[in-house]
Amino acid sequence: MTKLFDGMKTYLMQSIPDIRVTDVVEMIIIAVLLYNVMLWIKNTRAWVLLKGILVLLGFILVAYLFHMNTILWLADKTINVGIIAVVIIFQPELRRALEQLGRNKVLGFLVSDNGKMVDDKFSDKTMNEIVKATFEMSKVKTGALIVIERKTPLAEYERTGILVDGVVTSQLLLNIFEHNTPLHDGAVVVRGNRIVAATCYLPLSDNMAISKDLGTRHRAGVGVSEVSDSVTVIVSEETGTVSVAFDGGLRRGMDPDTLREELKRIIEENEAPKGRRLKILKGWQKHEKKADK
Template sequence: MDNLNAFLYDNFSVTIPSVHVIDVIEILIIAFFIYEILLWLKNSRAYMLLRGILVIVVFFVIAGLLQMNTILWLGERLLSVGITALIVVFQPELRSALEQLGRRNLFQVLVKGFQKNAEERFSDHTLSDLVKACFDMGSVRTGALIVIEMETGLQEYERTGISIDAILSRQLLINIFEKNTPLHDGAVLVKGDRVVSATCYLPLSDNMEISKDLGTRHRAALGISEVSDALTIVVSEETGQVSVTKGGRLYHDITADELTKFLEDIQNKNIKNDRKKEGGSADEQKA
């Protein structure tokens, strides 16, 4: 090791630092907190706010490179105020993140972080019951709003509703959205094969191009699709038509086969990605 250090120093003016057990523990602790911060950003609206802050930072970096002294002077004066403003803006997310950190087991978090998730997003039975329930409700003009969580966490919307945490079934969905029942108003949040929450409040879309014929359910479905990657199913109470929103787009008045295709596209996403990494999809292997 001494010879290697001497060679590196003589030729590159660098040396290999000595690493002790404390250094390894310190690295693991820092890595854990960085992981928690990134996970918090992913599961909250803080990510979008952070992107806005990064744009401002890049702007001031460019101003520094171009020697725009007036802008730099303003930036220095606003820095202390900006830090206070960030704490105020992020206050709900920061409080939620600290509460979650206090409730979680460190060992379980670390183990879960290294586990590879290659399972289906939900089962074929769940897919079938979703399709049947939506079109059964459509046939009797029962309105429904079902949000299927994907990669983006929807905990902040889940907390606005009533916890259900039950295995998804056709009968359960129909009973939830039955008119004049306590849980029929608002959205149902689905995660995997379970209904996690009902009567959830969703953000309404500000898109002025939405048809005036569409009601609050469709606007809420578009709203959640604009701030997350969730797929949302809407059953119109007025017409009985079934629609889907994803990625800020509305697919209006779809058939049962089309809804099945939408759900199949997100159902096997993780498996398809893993197969591609292993050497191609099943169709490619058959070919």
Template sequence: MGQTIAAFIDKYGIGLYIPRVHITDIIEVLILTFLIYQIIIWIKNTKAWMLLRGIIVLAGFILLAAIFKMHTILFIARNSLTVMATAAIVVFQPELRRALEKLGEKQFLTSVVPFEQNREIRFSEETREDIIRACFAMGKVKTGALIVVEQAIRLTEYESTGIQMDCLVSSQVLINIFEHNTPLHDGAIIVRGDRIVSATCYLPLSDNMGISKDLGTRHRAAVGMSEVSDALVITVSEETGAVSVAQGGELTRSINEAELRVKLEEVQHKSSETNRIKAMWKGWRKHAKKNN
């Protein structure tokens, strides 16, 4: 059958180029498709979209200059290309950094290579319930709060902006920290595992223009923190008492206890899966050393 098809192509397909497709070609197309898709999503969600629009307009002018033989404009464009590319990298350095961080957060990487084997990021059910209890207790009396639940990305640089702590998470401690006119109430706390590691931390503010104007600095800081890390950030509004959650640059407003519990359980399950992979890898290494 294959020889018949080949003979037919040789006889009637003169001049027709049919490339041979190998498995590596398919893998290459899939990789390029994934990278192009990620670049498009990144461009859509950052100020790079404005840069792309500017580049398209500039390319249109250069195309007109080429059509009408405007040699001076073409000369300037050729000699400015390198400078403009460097300037774009400098101006959009934060967005480029976020894009690389998001690429590094993809879960298929952690499933293949168990990075940072010694880090324990899972928190207990008691910690989860204490966070929920404290958030809605503060919401009832309209006490503002900002709680960052750390995941895979270690938040050392933001931890150092606050006051170092080392205490177990409990609803009473959380309520006391964010009580009005107390030394630690201003800023965010960072929760790592079952412990509060820092308070009064400064978080990066999001420059997302799509955030509602009726939200204050606390919510903008929560979104900003979720943009530069994989942390789950919980906010309690001082004006309305509503509890909101920011993750992956998206803010979910006015959630109830059940919804917050689901969000925290997702973090627990993700951490548990990561730790399970680490344990399997560690056991495999011990077994390999024993056999050697």
């Protein structure tokens, strides 16, 4: 029995690696770096790209299991080009991350709060405040652009504006978009129940199907909805017409009840099936044609 225990002890001592203090420090540094990289991915459009890459890897795995040689050959030939394409597509985000690393101290970067998210969800009270402010501005033809963040982070557009970090109220929105005020130009980003930033710049849509009588504000609202799952409320400065942009579509000529109903439906249908979402978009296109007449 003694020999058995001695043998087990010898085996365990040989199996356990010699861990030094530097090894522990190295593991901590790698873990912190990976954590910050994942936070960076989550707070940019790279999160959507990562999910797409995982889907492609799933297809490649299926092809490998079932010996689909043509698909495997195509994947092998395009992987190098794909890596270069990813670097080109996300060049602005990569440059911004390196600039942030250069501006901040090392410890400041390691404990950065880039992953800090708002826990409270978009509430009915916030919805009512947005609807109230929207139609107050519509009456006096005050242009407005209110972007409501959902799953896709809008941090890259938030950084182009001025930090506000205030609870959503109709009075605050009216003050922001009031003519000749410092914050009236650009978009407001709403995350949860708070306005996180104002005067934000949004990407413009190049969709040629958008009505020619719509200006930059509407194209910006549609543009951000094409690259994210956000919902944008738009007030026309020329006509006072209220519109909603979502998933690359635009619905115009909203009244308070319809706007409230659409916001609630879109936000609640966060996991809506694709077929149902296409049905909604078809209804929006039909409504837009009627509004254009």
